[in-house]
Amino acid sequence: MNRVELDTRKLNRKILNVYWLIIFLAIIIKLINYNFTDAPLGEYLIYFVAIPGVIGALIVIGSEVAVRLDNPVRDFIVITAGLLIALNFIYSRPDLIIVKAALFLPILTSGAYFKKKIIIYTTVLTIVSYSILSVIDPMLRSSIGVIEHFTLLAMLSIAALAVIGITERGLELTEHYRQSIEDQQDLLVKNTLMEKLSKTDSLTGMYNQISFHQYLNELLAHHSQYHFSIQMAIFDLDNFKQVNDTYGHRAGDEVLKQIAELIQKEITSDDFAARYGGEEFIVLFVGKPMERTIILIEGIRRKIEGISFRVLEGSRVTVSIGVNEYETGMGKEAFFEKADKLLYSAKRNGKNQVKTG
Incomplete structure (x- = not known):
């Protein structure tokens, strides 16, 4: 003892x-x-x-x-x-x-x-x-x-x-x-870690899809009272299956991590970023005019386009983005669906671009 x-x-x-x-x-x-x-x-x-x-x-x-x-x-x-x-x-x-x-x-x-x-x-x-x-x-x-x-x-x-x-x-x-006391502290640390793991994506460290929906629900509840601006941007890497098929999934994972880091670095402390699944990321921009948000998103798109990935032997990737602004009474599902349609519009119209609506 x-x-x-x-x-x-x-x-x-x-x-x-x-x-x-x-x-x-x-x-x-x-x-x-x-x-x-x-x-x-x-x-x-x-x-x-x-x-x-x-x-x-x-x-x-x-x-x-x-x-x-x-x-x-x-x-x-x-x-x-x-x-x-x-x-x-x-x-x-x-x-x-x-x-x-x-x-x-x-x-x-x-x-x-x-x-x-x-x-x-x-x-x-x-x-x-x-x-x-x-x-x-x-x-x-x-x-x-x-x-x-x-x-x-x-x-x-x-x-x-x-x-x-x-x-x-x-x-x-x-x-x-x-x-x-030590056991309680260990339990607290473990619970905190488990809570974090349940809310974040293990690969990129971003919030996961569950956290995104929880945050969006709370954000829209506050919006109904205070009426601040919200924009949703859905990012989807172009031709990412080809990246995995050519360079392997480990190289693809490294690309996803670097892009996640770039997105989190470029957005502001008021914004919320999550990995929605696969090669898709979602960012909720809060308290900004649409014009300011578009400038931020275009900056992120150009920086992603400019990365020469070492794991891809210097090759580059691009991203298509759909951006939608929330309107009072729109509802969560309609808000998401419109941003998603804008994303696919960007895909159909040549990729590596931002579509707004």
Whole structure:
């Protein structure tokens, strides 16, 4: 399983903010707790408030410096700082059993990194550090029995196992979520590709016959409201069967692709071009006067006539074109049929020409 690498800079900043808050709250609690002790005020403030507070602040400041310098082991330093803060609390009040719960702070915090090695490092360091402190501090040693001591260590180990389990589950869910997102993206790409393939001609990349009829239906629906100009031009290559018979279908396909590219290059962004089938192309010219459209079509015809096709050993091809302008109320079928009749009129009258009506 691929693990998600987290950027821990923001996490470390949040943890350090929590450390500052813990130190501040600890000072407030200790000041309030003075009312329940018999210690002299001056001694209490120095040994139970000021010294632990300053030590805690120095620990966090050291971690702040490591994080700002982008130390490569900054995560371990921040976690270690949490342990030192916990030990500082315990050392300052070893008589209070509840304070020993602070040992769970670094272990629980280590889980936020979602790294098993950090959790294990924190747990081992916590157990070893507390055990050493118990040996060297007689007050701490006398405040808790041997059974209680080992019970606490066992609870720390159990807490670590629980944090590892939660972390592993979190990583599994994160990986599952990431994989789900990738699957959705793949599906979206495939659907987009399938939609494009269903609308375009595989050889030329132009829209296909189905797309043409869908677009024409929408265009005529808009025309009934806004009454903009529409012209339909049907292009048909002259004697194309002879090209295929002489040079082969692969050469014929190359000719079709080059002509499709030329047509799409010459028309404007408002126009719509499609391969209608075989050697026929249709272009819908939108928002132009008929005179402007004729100029564009004549330009395309001359450029096609001027191409010396390498796949045809330098031979040229010509195209016949029928152009018709839509009239309100004409209807789709009549619009198409008139352009088609004009095309065949161009064919009968010698080919390589534009017929309008």
